[in-house]
Amino acid sequence: WGREVRVSAAARARIEKAEIGTRESGCYAMRDMTARIPLREWQRLGVRRAEDGALPRADLAAGLVDSGDRSFLVYENYDALLRYNCAHHYALSVAMLAERLRDPR
Numbered sequence: 001w002g003r004e005v006r007v008s009a010a011a012r013a014r015i016e017k018a019e020i021g022t023r024e025s026g027c028y029a030m031r032d033m034t035a036r037i038p039l040r041e042w043q044r045l046g047v048r049r050a051e052d053g054a055l056p057r058a059d060l061a062a063g064l065v066d067s068g069d070r071s072f073l074v075y076e077n078y079d080a081l082l083r084y085n086c087a088h089h090y091a092l093s094v095a096m097l098a099e100r101l102r103d104p105r
Contacts, residue, residue: 002074011046027086
């Protein structure tokens with residue numbers, strides 16, 4: 001579904017300068033996230049894993065979602081959650097709960 005990320009002030013400035021923009025179609029929550037770009041581009045812009053590591057080297061495109069004071073890069077399958085209930089709080093809760101059930105640590 002995606003991952004939590006850390007977006008520094010410098011990275012936010014680079015993202016704004018890159019003019020990635022928001023999505024133009026879908027429900028409100030889908031339009032309230034950035035367009036999807038490759039993970040390598042997010043890495044270049046300064047976005048890091050929440051644990052402060054590099055993003056994975058995977059051929060995936062992701063959109064940036066801000067939810068309160070947390071940020072997430074979300075992949076295409078995140079849209080399935082939004083199609084069921086068009087709210088980031090819902091989709092993020094379901095995704096993180098599923099992740100926790102799969103890996104209870």
